[in-house]
Amino acid sequence: MQQPLWDSFGRLVEPLASARPWMVTLGNHEIEMFPIIYPQGFKAYNARWLMPxxxxxxxxxxxxxxxxxxxHVLVLGSYTDFDADSDQYSWLLADLATVDRSKTPWIFELIHAPWYNTNATHKGEGESMRIAMENILYEARVYVIFAGHVHAYERFTRVYNNKADQCGPVHITIGVGGNRGGLAMTFDSPSRSISMYREPSFGHGRLRVLNNTHAHWSWHRNNETNSVIADEIWLA
Incomplete structure:
Protein backbone atom coordinates (compact mmCIF):
# COMPACT_ATOMS: atom_id res chain seq x y z
CA MET A 1 0.00 0.00 0.00
CA GLN A 2 3.07 2.29 0.28
CA GLN A 3 1.71 4.13 3.31
CA PRO A 4 5.15 5.59 4.26
CA LEU A 5 5.23 7.34 0.87
CA TRP A 6 1.81 8.86 1.52
CA ASP A 7 3.04 10.15 4.88
CA SER A 8 6.28 11.59 3.49
CA PHE A 9 4.37 13.36 0.70
CA GLY A 10 1.92 14.74 3.25
CA ARG A 11 4.76 16.17 5.33
CA LEU A 12 6.34 17.65 2.19
CA VAL A 13 3.23 19.60 1.12
CA GLU A 14 1.90 20.39 4.61
CA PRO A 15 3.31 23.95 4.80
CA LEU A 16 1.26 24.93 1.74
CA ALA A 17 -1.68 22.55 2.08
CA SER A 18 -2.33 23.76 5.65
CA ALA A 19 -2.34 27.42 4.61
CA ARG A 20 -4.24 27.38 1.31
CA PRO A 21 -7.27 25.47 0.01
CA TRP A 22 -5.87 22.26 -1.48
CA MET A 23 -8.53 20.69 -3.66
CA VAL A 24 -7.59 17.36 -5.22
CA THR A 25 -8.92 14.63 -7.46
CA LEU A 26 -7.94 10.99 -7.60
CA GLY A 27 -5.57 9.67 -10.23
CA ASN A 28 -4.30 6.27 -11.23
CA HIS A 29 -1.52 6.40 -8.60
CA GLU A 30 -4.14 6.65 -5.85
CA ILE A 31 -5.54 3.22 -6.75
CA GLU A 32 -4.58 0.61 -4.14
CA MET A 33 -4.85 -3.09 -4.84
CA PHE A 34 -3.86 -6.22 -2.96
CA PRO A 35 -4.93 -9.33 -4.91
CA ILE A 36 -7.83 -11.35 -3.45
CA ILE A 37 -7.66 -9.70 -0.01
CA TYR A 38 -8.19 -6.09 -1.11
CA PRO A 39 -9.53 -5.23 -4.58
CA GLN A 40 -9.32 -1.74 -6.08
CA GLY A 41 -9.83 0.94 -3.47
CA PHE A 42 -8.76 4.35 -2.26
CA LYS A 43 -8.27 3.95 1.50
CA ALA A 44 -5.10 6.02 1.74
CA TYR A 45 -6.51 8.76 -0.49
CA ASN A 46 -9.79 8.98 1.41
CA ALA A 47 -8.06 8.95 4.79
CA ARG A 48 -5.63 11.74 3.96
CA TRP A 49 -7.54 13.97 1.54
CA LEU A 50 -11.03 14.62 2.85
CA MET A 51 -12.81 16.85 0.36
CA PRO A 52 -16.19 18.63 0.80
CA HIS A 72 -18.70 26.37 -9.63
CA VAL A 73 -15.98 23.72 -9.74
CA LEU A 74 -16.78 20.07 -10.48
CA VAL A 75 -14.24 17.47 -9.41
CA LEU A 76 -14.98 14.13 -11.06
CA GLY A 77 -13.46 10.69 -10.54
CA SER A 78 -11.84 9.09 -13.58
CA TYR A 79 -11.30 5.81 -11.73
CA THR A 80 -14.69 5.20 -10.18
CA ASP A 81 -17.95 4.31 -11.93
CA PHE A 82 -19.23 7.02 -14.25
CA ASP A 83 -21.73 5.39 -16.63
CA ALA A 84 -25.41 6.29 -16.77
CA ASP A 85 -26.28 3.80 -14.00
CA SER A 86 -23.60 5.04 -11.60
CA ASP A 87 -23.95 7.15 -8.47
CA GLN A 88 -21.43 9.63 -9.87
CA TYR A 89 -23.52 10.16 -13.01
CA SER A 90 -26.68 10.75 -10.96
CA TRP A 91 -24.84 13.08 -8.61
CA LEU A 92 -23.46 15.13 -11.51
CA LEU A 93 -26.94 15.71 -12.94
CA ALA A 94 -28.30 16.71 -9.53
CA ASP A 95 -25.35 18.97 -8.77
CA LEU A 96 -25.58 20.86 -12.05
CA ALA A 97 -29.30 21.37 -11.47
CA THR A 98 -28.47 23.41 -8.36
CA VAL A 99 -26.05 25.82 -10.09
CA ASP A 100 -27.17 29.45 -10.00
CA ARG A 101 -25.42 31.16 -12.90
CA SER A 102 -26.22 34.58 -11.44
CA LYS A 103 -23.94 33.69 -8.48
CA THR A 104 -21.47 31.35 -10.18
CA PRO A 105 -21.49 32.21 -13.90
CA TRP A 106 -18.38 30.09 -14.48
CA ILE A 107 -18.34 26.29 -14.39
CA PHE A 108 -15.03 24.44 -14.48
CA GLU A 109 -14.35 20.73 -14.27
CA LEU A 110 -11.35 18.77 -13.01
CA ILE A 111 -10.63 15.17 -14.03
CA HIS A 112 -7.49 13.05 -14.19
CA ALA A 113 -7.52 11.20 -17.52
CA PRO A 114 -8.01 13.68 -20.40
CA TRP A 115 -10.91 13.22 -22.79
CA TYR A 116 -8.95 14.77 -25.65
CA ASN A 117 -5.28 13.96 -26.14
CA THR A 118 -2.90 14.02 -29.13
CA ASN A 119 0.03 12.66 -27.12
CA ALA A 120 1.09 9.05 -27.63
CA THR A 121 1.01 8.53 -23.85
CA HIS A 122 -2.31 7.39 -22.32
CA LYS A 123 -4.12 7.87 -25.62
CA GLY A 124 -7.80 6.97 -25.40
CA GLU A 125 -7.84 6.27 -21.66
CA GLY A 126 -10.48 8.93 -21.00
CA GLU A 127 -12.66 7.99 -23.97
CA SER A 128 -15.27 5.90 -22.16
CA MET A 129 -15.83 8.66 -19.61
CA ARG A 130 -16.09 11.23 -22.40
CA ILE A 131 -18.76 9.17 -24.14
CA ALA A 132 -20.70 8.79 -20.89
CA MET A 133 -20.56 12.36 -19.63
CA GLU A 134 -19.57 14.81 -22.36
CA ASN A 135 -23.14 15.64 -23.34
CA ILE A 136 -24.05 16.56 -19.75
CA LEU A 137 -21.22 19.08 -19.51
CA TYR A 138 -21.94 20.41 -22.98
CA GLU A 139 -25.58 21.07 -22.10
CA ALA A 140 -24.46 22.75 -18.85
CA ARG A 141 -22.11 25.04 -20.81
CA VAL A 142 -19.00 24.16 -18.81
CA TYR A 143 -16.22 26.58 -19.77
CA VAL A 144 -13.02 24.58 -19.20
CA ILE A 145 -12.21 20.94 -18.45
CA PHE A 146 -8.79 20.52 -16.81
CA ALA A 147 -7.03 17.14 -16.87
CA GLY A 148 -3.69 15.65 -15.84
CA HIS A 149 -2.29 12.13 -16.35
CA VAL A 150 -0.30 12.94 -19.50
CA HIS A 151 3.01 14.53 -18.52
CA ALA A 152 2.86 17.25 -21.14
CA TYR A 153 0.85 20.40 -21.73
CA GLU A 154 -1.91 20.66 -24.33
CA ARG A 155 -4.76 23.11 -24.90
CA PHE A 156 -7.65 22.41 -27.24
CA THR A 157 -10.14 24.82 -28.74
CA ARG A 158 -13.77 24.69 -27.64
CA VAL A 159 -14.77 21.19 -28.64
CA TYR A 160 -17.61 18.72 -28.50
CA ASN A 161 -17.82 15.20 -29.91
CA ASN A 162 -14.34 15.48 -31.44
CA LYS A 163 -15.17 18.62 -33.41
CA ALA A 164 -14.67 22.33 -32.84
CA ASP A 165 -17.84 23.75 -31.30
CA GLN A 166 -18.24 27.29 -29.95
CA CYS A 167 -20.64 26.01 -27.28
CA GLY A 168 -18.27 23.32 -26.05
CA PRO A 169 -15.68 23.59 -23.27
CA VAL A 170 -11.99 24.27 -23.73
CA HIS A 171 -9.98 21.17 -22.79
CA ILE A 172 -6.60 21.68 -21.10
CA THR A 173 -4.18 18.95 -20.09
CA ILE A 174 -1.71 20.13 -17.48
CA GLY A 175 0.02 17.03 -16.19
CA VAL A 176 3.35 18.85 -16.08
CA GLY A 177 4.04 19.37 -12.40
CA GLY A 178 6.97 16.96 -12.52
CA ASN A 179 7.41 13.20 -12.18
CA ARG A 180 10.24 10.71 -11.97
CA GLY A 181 9.29 9.12 -15.28
CA GLY A 182 10.00 12.29 -17.23
CA LEU A 183 7.94 14.08 -19.82
CA ALA A 184 5.62 12.59 -22.45
CA MET A 185 7.59 13.73 -25.47
CA THR A 186 5.72 12.27 -28.46
CA PHE A 187 2.73 14.00 -30.02
CA ASP A 188 0.76 13.01 -33.09
CA SER A 189 2.10 14.44 -36.33
CA PRO A 190 0.51 16.30 -37.93
CA SER A 191 -1.42 17.86 -35.07
CA ARG A 192 -5.21 17.74 -35.02
CA SER A 193 -6.93 21.00 -35.97
CA ILE A 194 -8.67 21.17 -32.58
CA SER A 195 -5.34 21.19 -30.70
CA MET A 196 -4.25 24.81 -30.27
CA TYR A 197 -0.99 24.49 -28.31
CA ARG A 198 1.07 21.60 -26.97
CA GLU A 199 4.48 21.29 -25.40
CA PRO A 200 6.35 18.62 -23.40
CA SER A 201 7.80 20.87 -20.69
CA PHE A 202 7.34 21.08 -16.94
CA GLY A 203 5.29 24.03 -15.80
CA HIS A 204 2.27 25.30 -13.90
CA GLY A 205 -0.99 27.02 -14.72
CA ARG A 206 -2.86 30.02 -13.37
CA LEU A 207 -6.59 30.63 -13.77
CA ARG A 208 -7.86 34.11 -12.90
CA VAL A 209 -11.58 34.90 -12.80
CA LEU A 210 -11.74 38.66 -13.25
CA ASN A 211 -15.51 39.18 -13.32
CA ASN A 212 -18.75 37.59 -14.49
CA THR A 213 -17.74 37.66 -18.15
CA HIS A 214 -13.96 37.41 -18.37
CA ALA A 215 -11.38 34.94 -17.10
CA HIS A 216 -7.76 34.41 -18.06
CA TRP A 217 -5.78 31.17 -18.26
CA SER A 218 -2.00 31.12 -18.51
CA TRP A 219 0.54 28.31 -18.56
CA HIS A 220 4.01 29.10 -17.27
CA ARG A 221 7.04 27.10 -18.37
CA ASN A 222 9.25 26.30 -15.37
CA ASN A 223 12.59 25.70 -17.07
CA GLU A 224 13.37 29.34 -17.83
CA THR A 225 15.61 31.79 -15.98
CA ASN A 226 12.77 34.29 -15.95
CA SER A 227 9.04 33.76 -15.65
CA VAL A 228 7.65 32.94 -19.10
CA ILE A 229 4.01 32.64 -20.12
CA ALA A 230 4.24 29.99 -22.83
CA ASP A 231 0.50 29.83 -23.54
CA GLU A 232 -2.53 31.91 -22.58
CA ILE A 233 -6.15 32.44 -23.50
CA TRP A 234 -8.93 34.81 -22.52
CA LEU A 235 -12.21 33.11 -21.69
CA ALA A 236 -15.39 35.06 -22.28
Whole structure:
Protein backbone atom coordinates (compact mmCIF):
# COMPACT_ATOMS: atom_id res chain seq x y z
CA MET A 1 0.00 0.00 0.00
CA GLN A 2 3.07 2.29 0.28
CA GLN A 3 1.71 4.13 3.31
CA PRO A 4 5.15 5.59 4.26
CA LEU A 5 5.23 7.34 0.87
CA TRP A 6 1.81 8.86 1.52
CA ASP A 7 3.04 10.15 4.88
CA SER A 8 6.28 11.59 3.49
CA PHE A 9 4.37 13.36 0.70
CA GLY A 10 1.92 14.74 3.25
CA ARG A 11 4.76 16.17 5.33
CA LEU A 12 6.34 17.65 2.19
CA VAL A 13 3.23 19.60 1.12
CA GLU A 14 1.90 20.39 4.61
CA PRO A 15 3.31 23.95 4.80
CA LEU A 16 1.26 24.93 1.74
CA ALA A 17 -1.68 22.55 2.08
CA SER A 18 -2.33 23.76 5.65
CA ALA A 19 -2.34 27.42 4.61
CA ARG A 20 -4.24 27.38 1.31
CA PRO A 21 -7.27 25.47 0.01
CA TRP A 22 -5.87 22.26 -1.48
CA MET A 23 -8.53 20.69 -3.66
CA VAL A 24 -7.59 17.36 -5.22
CA THR A 25 -8.92 14.63 -7.46
CA LEU A 26 -7.94 10.99 -7.60
CA GLY A 27 -5.57 9.67 -10.23
CA ASN A 28 -4.30 6.27 -11.23
CA HIS A 29 -1.52 6.40 -8.60
CA GLU A 30 -4.14 6.65 -5.85
CA ILE A 31 -5.54 3.22 -6.75
CA GLU A 32 -4.58 0.61 -4.14
CA MET A 33 -4.85 -3.09 -4.84
CA PHE A 34 -3.86 -6.22 -2.96
CA PRO A 35 -4.93 -9.33 -4.91
CA ILE A 36 -7.83 -11.35 -3.45
CA ILE A 37 -7.66 -9.70 -0.01
CA TYR A 38 -8.19 -6.09 -1.11
CA PRO A 39 -9.53 -5.23 -4.58
CA GLN A 40 -9.32 -1.74 -6.08
CA GLY A 41 -9.83 0.94 -3.47
CA PHE A 42 -8.76 4.35 -2.26
CA LYS A 43 -8.27 3.95 1.50
CA ALA A 44 -5.10 6.02 1.74
CA TYR A 45 -6.51 8.76 -0.49
CA ASN A 46 -9.79 8.98 1.41
CA ALA A 47 -8.06 8.95 4.79
CA ARG A 48 -5.63 11.74 3.96
CA TRP A 49 -7.54 13.97 1.54
CA LEU A 50 -11.03 14.62 2.85
CA MET A 51 -12.81 16.85 0.36
CA PRO A 52 -16.19 18.63 0.80
CA UNK A 53 -18.19 15.84 -0.78
CA UNK A 54 -20.90 15.76 1.89
CA UNK A 55 -21.36 19.51 1.58
CA UNK A 56 -22.04 19.01 -2.13
CA UNK A 57 -24.46 16.12 -1.50
CA UNK A 58 -22.10 13.51 -2.92
CA UNK A 59 -22.01 10.00 -1.50
CA UNK A 60 -18.30 9.63 -2.22
CA UNK A 61 -15.09 11.53 -1.48
CA UNK A 62 -14.02 10.63 -5.03
CA UNK A 63 -16.24 13.27 -6.64
CA UNK A 64 -17.59 16.55 -5.31
CA UNK A 65 -18.05 20.24 -6.12
CA UNK A 66 -17.44 23.61 -4.52
CA UNK A 67 -17.97 27.31 -5.24
CA UNK A 68 -15.18 29.87 -5.25
CA UNK A 69 -14.70 33.36 -6.71
CA UNK A 70 -17.79 33.27 -8.92
CA UNK A 71 -17.09 29.75 -10.16
CA HIS A 72 -18.70 26.37 -9.63
CA VAL A 73 -15.98 23.72 -9.74
CA LEU A 74 -16.78 20.07 -10.48
CA VAL A 75 -14.24 17.47 -9.41
CA LEU A 76 -14.98 14.13 -11.06
CA GLY A 77 -13.46 10.69 -10.54
CA SER A 78 -11.84 9.09 -13.58
CA TYR A 79 -11.30 5.81 -11.73
CA THR A 80 -14.69 5.20 -10.18
CA ASP A 81 -17.95 4.31 -11.93
CA PHE A 82 -19.23 7.02 -14.25
CA ASP A 83 -21.73 5.39 -16.63
CA ALA A 84 -25.41 6.29 -16.77
CA ASP A 85 -26.28 3.80 -14.00
CA SER A 86 -23.60 5.04 -11.60
CA ASP A 87 -23.95 7.15 -8.47
CA GLN A 88 -21.43 9.63 -9.87
CA TYR A 89 -23.52 10.16 -13.01
CA SER A 90 -26.68 10.75 -10.96
CA TRP A 91 -24.84 13.08 -8.61
CA LEU A 92 -23.46 15.13 -11.51
CA LEU A 93 -26.94 15.71 -12.94
CA ALA A 94 -28.30 16.71 -9.53
CA ASP A 95 -25.35 18.97 -8.77
CA LEU A 96 -25.58 20.86 -12.05
CA ALA A 97 -29.30 21.37 -11.47
CA THR A 98 -28.47 23.41 -8.36
CA VAL A 99 -26.05 25.82 -10.09
CA ASP A 100 -27.17 29.45 -10.00
CA ARG A 101 -25.42 31.16 -12.90
CA SER A 102 -26.22 34.58 -11.44
CA LYS A 103 -23.94 33.69 -8.48
CA THR A 104 -21.47 31.35 -10.18
CA PRO A 105 -21.49 32.21 -13.90
CA TRP A 106 -18.38 30.09 -14.48
CA ILE A 107 -18.34 26.29 -14.39
CA PHE A 108 -15.03 24.44 -14.48
CA GLU A 109 -14.35 20.73 -14.27
CA LEU A 110 -11.35 18.77 -13.01
CA ILE A 111 -10.63 15.17 -14.03
CA HIS A 112 -7.49 13.05 -14.19
CA ALA A 113 -7.52 11.20 -17.52
CA PRO A 114 -8.01 13.68 -20.40
CA TRP A 115 -10.91 13.22 -22.79
CA TYR A 116 -8.95 14.77 -25.65
CA ASN A 117 -5.28 13.96 -26.14
CA THR A 118 -2.90 14.02 -29.13
CA ASN A 119 0.03 12.66 -27.12
CA ALA A 120 1.09 9.05 -27.63
CA THR A 121 1.01 8.53 -23.85
CA HIS A 122 -2.31 7.39 -22.32
CA LYS A 123 -4.12 7.87 -25.62
CA GLY A 124 -7.80 6.97 -25.40
CA GLU A 125 -7.84 6.27 -21.66
CA GLY A 126 -10.48 8.93 -21.00
CA GLU A 127 -12.66 7.99 -23.97
CA SER A 128 -15.27 5.90 -22.16
CA MET A 129 -15.83 8.66 -19.61
CA ARG A 130 -16.09 11.23 -22.40
CA ILE A 131 -18.76 9.17 -24.14
CA ALA A 132 -20.70 8.79 -20.89
CA MET A 133 -20.56 12.36 -19.63
CA GLU A 134 -19.57 14.81 -22.36
CA ASN A 135 -23.14 15.64 -23.34
CA ILE A 136 -24.05 16.56 -19.75
CA LEU A 137 -21.22 19.08 -19.51
CA TYR A 138 -21.94 20.41 -22.98
CA GLU A 139 -25.58 21.07 -22.10
CA ALA A 140 -24.46 22.75 -18.85
CA ARG A 141 -22.11 25.04 -20.81
CA VAL A 142 -19.00 24.16 -18.81
CA TYR A 143 -16.22 26.58 -19.77
CA VAL A 144 -13.02 24.58 -19.20
CA ILE A 145 -12.21 20.94 -18.45
CA PHE A 146 -8.79 20.52 -16.81
CA ALA A 147 -7.03 17.14 -16.87
CA GLY A 148 -3.69 15.65 -15.84
CA HIS A 149 -2.29 12.13 -16.35
CA VAL A 150 -0.30 12.94 -19.50
CA HIS A 151 3.01 14.53 -18.52
CA ALA A 152 2.86 17.25 -21.14
CA TYR A 153 0.85 20.40 -21.73
CA GLU A 154 -1.91 20.66 -24.33
CA ARG A 155 -4.76 23.11 -24.90
CA PHE A 156 -7.65 22.41 -27.24
CA THR A 157 -10.14 24.82 -28.74
CA ARG A 158 -13.77 24.69 -27.64
CA VAL A 159 -14.77 21.19 -28.64
CA TYR A 160 -17.61 18.72 -28.50
CA ASN A 161 -17.82 15.20 -29.91
CA ASN A 162 -14.34 15.48 -31.44
CA LYS A 163 -15.17 18.62 -33.41
CA ALA A 164 -14.67 22.33 -32.84
CA ASP A 165 -17.84 23.75 -31.30
CA GLN A 166 -18.24 27.29 -29.95
CA CYS A 167 -20.64 26.01 -27.28
CA GLY A 168 -18.27 23.32 -26.05
CA PRO A 169 -15.68 23.59 -23.27
CA VAL A 170 -11.99 24.27 -23.73
CA HIS A 171 -9.98 21.17 -22.79
CA ILE A 172 -6.60 21.68 -21.10
CA THR A 173 -4.18 18.95 -20.09
CA ILE A 174 -1.71 20.13 -17.48
CA GLY A 175 0.02 17.03 -16.19
CA VAL A 176 3.35 18.85 -16.08
CA GLY A 177 4.04 19.37 -12.40
CA GLY A 178 6.97 16.96 -12.52
CA ASN A 179 7.41 13.20 -12.18
CA ARG A 180 10.24 10.71 -11.97
CA GLY A 181 9.29 9.12 -15.28
CA GLY A 182 10.00 12.29 -17.23
CA LEU A 183 7.94 14.08 -19.82
CA ALA A 184 5.62 12.59 -22.45
CA MET A 185 7.59 13.73 -25.47
CA THR A 186 5.72 12.27 -28.46
CA PHE A 187 2.73 14.00 -30.02
CA ASP A 188 0.76 13.01 -33.09
CA SER A 189 2.10 14.44 -36.33
CA PRO A 190 0.51 16.30 -37.93
CA SER A 191 -1.42 17.86 -35.07
CA ARG A 192 -5.21 17.74 -35.02
CA SER A 193 -6.93 21.00 -35.97
CA ILE A 194 -8.67 21.17 -32.58
CA SER A 195 -5.34 21.19 -30.70
CA MET A 196 -4.25 24.81 -30.27
CA TYR A 197 -0.99 24.49 -28.31
CA ARG A 198 1.07 21.60 -26.97
CA GLU A 199 4.48 21.29 -25.40
CA PRO A 200 6.35 18.62 -23.40
CA SER A 201 7.80 20.87 -20.69
CA PHE A 202 7.34 21.08 -16.94
CA GLY A 203 5.29 24.03 -15.80
CA HIS A 204 2.27 25.30 -13.90
CA GLY A 205 -0.99 27.02 -14.72
CA ARG A 206 -2.86 30.02 -13.37
CA LEU A 207 -6.59 30.63 -13.77
CA ARG A 208 -7.86 34.11 -12.90
CA VAL A 209 -11.58 34.90 -12.80
CA LEU A 210 -11.74 38.66 -13.25
CA ASN A 211 -15.51 39.18 -13.32
CA ASN A 212 -18.75 37.59 -14.49
CA THR A 213 -17.74 37.66 -18.15
CA HIS A 214 -13.96 37.41 -18.37
CA ALA A 215 -11.38 34.94 -17.10
CA HIS A 216 -7.76 34.41 -18.06
CA TRP A 217 -5.78 31.17 -18.26
CA SER A 218 -2.00 31.12 -18.51
CA TRP A 219 0.54 28.31 -18.56
CA HIS A 220 4.01 29.10 -17.27
CA ARG A 221 7.04 27.10 -18.37
CA ASN A 222 9.25 26.30 -15.37
CA ASN A 223 12.59 25.70 -17.07
CA GLU A 224 13.37 29.34 -17.83
CA THR A 225 15.61 31.79 -15.98
CA ASN A 226 12.77 34.29 -15.95
CA SER A 227 9.04 33.76 -15.65
CA VAL A 228 7.65 32.94 -19.10
CA ILE A 229 4.01 32.64 -20.12
CA ALA A 230 4.24 29.99 -22.83
CA ASP A 231 0.50 29.83 -23.54
CA GLU A 232 -2.53 31.91 -22.58
CA ILE A 233 -6.15 32.44 -23.50
CA TRP A 234 -8.93 34.81 -22.52
CA LEU A 235 -12.21 33.11 -21.69
CA ALA A 236 -15.39 35.06 -22.28
Missing amino acids: YQESNSQSNLYYSFDVAGA
